[in-house]
Amino acid sequence: MAGQFSRGVIFDLDGVLIDSEGLYYRAYSEVLKPYGVTVSREEYEEHWIAQGTGPEYIVAKHNLPIAPDELRQLRSPIYLHLLETEVRLMPYVEETLAQLATRFALTVATNTNREHLDFVLRRMGIDRFFPVTVARQDYRRAKPQPDAFLTAARKLELPPERCVVIEDTYKGVMAAVNAGIRCVAVPNAYTLRNDFRQASLVLASLAELTPAVVAGLLK
Missing domain, CATH: 1.10.150 (DNA polymerase; domain 1)
Incomplete structure (x- = not known):
């Protein structure tokens, strides 16, 4: 499913893509x-x-x-x-997705159910960036267990080590760590006090998530 891309970016939904x-x-x-x-x-x-x-x-x-x-x-x-x-998008979502989509396979992996996930991606007009997605019904154990992100890597047909996860919570970071996937934390107003010490990188906003930053984590 990754097509011409050999690297992938896996986004959480709530608090990363949408202000929910x-x-x-x-x-x-x-x-x-x-x-x-x-x-x-x-x-x-x-x-x-x-x-x-x-x-x-x-x-x-x-x-x-x-x-x-x-x-x-x-x-x-x-x-x-x-x-x-x-609902509204988090800042810089569309610009960031447009940039990353030229160099990486993109997907969403969330604890949110399929109905809510599909609805909000269409409503916000960003479903075009994600040919495959992972909702709560697609895996057994919720975050911080690794199932969501391992399922996402499989759907992208990429090994976990060729992916980067974008998260905003402690449980999400730990899910990525448990999956053996590098994780970038982008805290929001509700998650600033979470423990992000296990993240590979912590950014102030998605504006800082450039293709070069992602590529640097996958060298």
Whole structure:
């Protein structure tokens, strides 16, 4: 699937390509409201974004009469509505993708489900950059396990060592590390306090993710 390219770039979706972390926060806040539970931004950043186990954390903390996966299911339609009405691209996404697409095979690998992934790529007009994508239904174990990125490398028909992952969270960086793939961290307002020491490189924004930077990591 990589075609003429011998190297690949694997993008996370939420917080890297689309400005969605705040939308997730609002959706979960709405779901938890009937239970009288409020999640602080600090809790959300740590347990939902950095660790990826927010529903498990909040159910246990407040002894809620609902399973974590049920909480995720309740969140889904609320989040989809927010996606349809308020989602936007992160800064420099289109310019960066256009530059990289001339030299690398590109894909997206996300913990987001297929419905949300396909919708938002089309809605934002960037689906043309990604002939193959990896959604949550395509692999068994969620980040920080390596399954998402290993699946992405297989879909690109490239070995992991010929790919670079672009992530914004601790769990995403660790998924790349566990997959044996170099990782560039691009933090956003919700992930600035994540631990990025395992990343190969930390950038201030996608504007710094040039073809030369990616090529330098794959020498």
